[in-house]
Amino acid sequence: MLQTTSEKSQGASPPAADRAYRKAIRHSARVRRLRVVLPLAAVTITLVFAAVSYMRSILPDEIQIESAQLEDGKLVMAKPAIAGRNSEGVPYSLRADRALQDMKNPNMITLKTISAALPVNDKVIARVEAESGIFDRVANRMELDKPFTLNMSSGIDAQFKSAKLDITAGTMETDQAVAIQTKGASIVANALNMKDKGKTMIFTGNVRLNVDPAALRSNRSTETAQP
Amino acid sequence: SAQSTSREMNGLKLSNDQPIQIESDQLEIRDAERKAYFTGNVKVVQGTTTLQAGTMTVLYQGQSGAVTEGNADIDKIDVDGKVFLSSGTQQATADKGRFDLVSQVFILEGDRVVLTEGQNVFVGCKLTVQMASGQAKLDSCGRRVQIQLDPKSQKQ
Numbered sequence: 001m002l003q004t005t006s007e008k009s010q011g012a013s014p015p016a017a018d019r020a021y022r023k024a025i026r027h028s029a030r031v032r033r034l035r036v037v038l039p040l041a042a043v044t045i046t047l048v049f050a051a052v053s054y055m056r057s058i059l060p061d062e063i064q065i066e067s068a069q070l071e072d073g074k075l076v077m078a079k080p081a082i083a084g085r086n087s088e089g090v091p092y093s094l095r096a097d098r099a100l101q102d103m104k105n106p107n108m109i110t111l112k113t114i115s116a117a118l119p120v121n122d123k124v125i126a127r128v129e130a131e132s133g134i135f136d137r138v139a140n141r142m143e144l145d146k147p148f149t150l151n152m153s154s155g156i157d158a159q160f161k162s163a164k165l166d167i168t169a170g171t172m173e174t175d176q177a178v179a180i181q182t183k184g185a186s187i188v189a190n191a192l193n194m195k196d197k198g199k200t201m202i203f204t205g206n207v208r209l210n211v212d213p214a215a216l217r218s219n220r221s222t223e224t225a226q227p
Numbered sequence: 228s229a230q231s232t233s234r235e236m237n238g239l240k241l242s243n244d245q246p247i248q249i250e251s252d253q254l255e256i257r258d259a260e261r262k263a264y265f266t267g268n269v270k271v272v273q274g275t276t277t278l279q280a281g282t283m284t285v286l287y288q289g290q291s292g293a294v295t296e297g298n299a300d301i302d303k304i305d306v307d308g309k310v311f312l313s314s315g316t317q318q319a320t321a322d323k324g325r326f327d328l329v330s331q332v333f334i335l336e337g338d339r340v341v342l343t344e345g346q347n348v349f350v351g352c353k354l355t356v357q358m359a360s361g362q363a364k365l366d367s368c369g370r371r372v373q374i375q376l377d378p379k380s381q382k383q
Binding site: 187189196198199200201202203204205206207208209210211212213214 | 244245246247248249250251252253254255256257258259265300301
């Protein structure tokens with residue numbers, strides 16, 4: 001049964017009473033401290049939790065970054081890597097040297113020195129190397145505003161001045177000069193609109209196509225010759 | 228068949244191996260249909276042969292995805308809209324034409340298919356050329372083949 005401090009001290013000799021008294025004082029001091037510290041701890045934990053979840057929510061969950069700092073209202077991420085799957089479940093990935101994200105508009109990420117692998121259709125993957133681009137996380141679109149190169153895994157190389165890519169739909173559009181080369185054929189035009197995941201390509205403006213049927217055929221014969 | 232004139236149009240030996248340059252205002256490649264539509268000032272040059280037309284549709288073989296996979300082989304070419312074909316001293320104009328690269332035959336058709344060779348002019352309605360040999364046959368489709376031979380060319 002809980003003895004009240006006063007009974008204990010009367011029965012005990014003075015030093016015992018003294019020790020019990022001092023223990024009680026320490027106890028209540030600790031309680032007082034806890035009464036302050038505990039809520040404080042609780043508050044800080046919730047604050048930290050809120051910050052982390054906020055950070056988590058503005059960063060795409062599939063993003064990995066080496067480090068990130070806040071510099072004058074912009075989140076500067078080093079070596080960001082974004083990966084995901086397009087509407088057909090084919091994986092795409094996007095890496096950059098730096099990514100800048102304005103806190104006021106967290107869905108738009110400006111990327112510097114980009115290297116991306118974007119599925120054009122189930123068979124062909126397009127690799128993009130670009131100086132800079134603006135990635136719209138929500139719409140899953142990328143605008144490459146500087147010259148860039150594109151290589152299709154089907155053996156097609158292309159050079160662009162700029163372009164707008166819709167990664168999920170697999171479309172790409174440019175209203176500036178484009179040059180594309182494959183083994184046995186090369187084409188240049190003033191603009192290109194690639195739709196239906198690369199199945200439809202519309203070149204417009206001074207279209208020049210050079211075809212070397214022999215090379216095209218040998219390109220195929222080497223393919224068929226492979227075991 | 229109706230009166231026809233056969234000529235050697237060796238210039239028209241379109242080979243399936245020589246490099247070809249194609250120019251146009253627009254090109255739409257529809258891979259699913261395995262077709263490429265050239266539209267607007269279409270000009271095709273292969274060696275000494277030049278073909279011009281309003282539109283040109285190329286049908287290629289190979290399964291879908293052939294173009295994006297870079298291994299498309301041309302099956303047929305249809306040209307339309309004021310077709311002009313020239314090679315060396317021979318020229319032909321027609322309304323439309325078809326090049327069948329499998330059977331190596333190309334045909335130019337129209338109300339007036341005009342074949343000129345130097346100063347000689349032949350008018351008919353259908354010109355059929357065997358691409359391999361350049362052998363060309365101009366049919367008059369019932370009308371008389373109009374031949375206008377340049378007297379000078381007779382003396383050679």
